[in-house]
Amino acid sequence: MNYNEFENCGVKRSLDLLSGKWKPLILHHLFQEKEIRFIELWRKMPRVSKKVLLEQLKQLEENNIIERIEFNDFPPKVFYKIHEEAKELGNLLKTLDDFGNKHIN
Amino acid sequence: MNYNEFENCGVKRSLDLLSGKWKPLILHHLFQEKEIRFIELWRKMPRVSKKVLLEQLKQLEENNIIERIEFNDFPPKVFYKIHEEAKELGNLLKTLDDFGNKHIN
DNA sequence: TAAGTGGGTTACTTAAAGGTAAACTTCTTT
DNA sequence: AAAGAAGTTTACCTTTAAGTAACCCACTTA
Numbered sequence: 001m002n003y004n005e006f007e008n009c010g011v012k013r014s015l016d017l018l019s020g021k022w023k024p025l026i027l028h029h030l031f032q033e034k035e036i037r038f039i040e041l042w043r044k045m046p047r048v049s050k051k052v053l054l055e056q057l058k059q060l061e062e063n064n065i066i067e068r069i070e071f072n073d074f075p076p077k078v079f080y081k082i083h084e085e086a087k088e089l090g091n092l093l094k095t096l097d098d099f100g101n102k103h104i105n
Numbered sequence: 106m107n108y109n110e111f112e113n114c115g116v117k118r119s120l121d122l123l124s125g126k127w128k129p130l131i132l133h134h135l136f137q138e139k140e141i142r143f144i145e146l147w148r149k150m151p152r153v154s155k156k157v158l159l160e161q162l163k164q165l166e167e168n169n170i171i172e173r174i175e176f177n178d179f180p181p182k183v184f185y186k187i188h189e190e191a192k193e194l195g196n197l198l199k200t201l202d203d204f205g206n207k208h209i210n
Numbered sequence: 211t212a213a214g215t216g217g218g219t220t221a222c223t224t225a226a227a228g229g230t231a232a233a234c235t236t237c238t239t240t
Numbered sequence: 241a242a243a244g245a246a247g248t249t250t251a252c253c254t255t256t257a258a259g260t261a262a263c264c265c266a267c268t269t270a
Binding site: 211212213214215216217218219220221222223224225226227228229230231232233234235236237238239240 | 248256261266267269
């Protein structure tokens with residue numbers, strides 16, 4: 001999240017959106033589930049701390065990649081899902097995955 | 106360069122290859138020039154220190170993204186160029202650029 | 211012989227990302 | 241009354257990436 005030069009570059013912007021240790025894994029789950037509760041997501045990736053997971057989710061939300069939907073229930077209920085306008089991100093992830101798998105080494 | 110989990114994931118591998126503050130800019134220049142001397146490259150991006158530029162180049166080389174070609178001349182002469190097997194990276198960068206430009210905000 | 215050349219290294223500092231652990235909130239259940 | 245639930249926050253520590261500045265090497269040129 002620290003490209004301070006060459007700002008006007010789409011490559012950087014894309015990398016910014018995805019950079020963060022747990023974001024690819026988060027997105028992987030969100031693309032699978034369409035909509036998932038915070039605690040469910042956490043159970044799927046228990047090696048992240050709550051704090052860090054929340055940080056990454058907040059960054060994704062600020063970048064309009066995901067949406068946070070809160071219900072005033074008890075116990076609290078919050079859903080996260082891929083933002084409608086970021087659905088095309090799926091294709092990008094596929095492209096990145098393909099390239100990464102080909103380019104082993 | 107620090108994804109220690111979910112290693113077996115192409116997305117992570119791709120992001121790893123590209124993560125580094127100056128790599129997108131380096132690659133931009135290398136894709137333009139096909140082959141460029143270290144000092145020329147540095148002149149094109151004078152806000153990086155030599156040390157950091159060399160670090161980023163070394164990482165790219167270790168990942169087989171670029172090639173380092175050394176001549177035993179004086180003064181020393183070293184060329185960097187996109188590795189033949191990484192030419193397809195051009196398409197990936199294009200994809201990232203397009204996405205980033207669309208997804209402003 | 212002193213200064214300059216291009217590529218690279220070393221030692222040290224700063225800033226940012228991530229990790230750990232505990233506490234808070236507001237309700238429900240036992 | 242005590243314990244537990246889900247989501248979040250706080251305080252603090254560790255690790256890593258990046259920045260700064262100086263120096264080395266082997267040779268050439270003024």
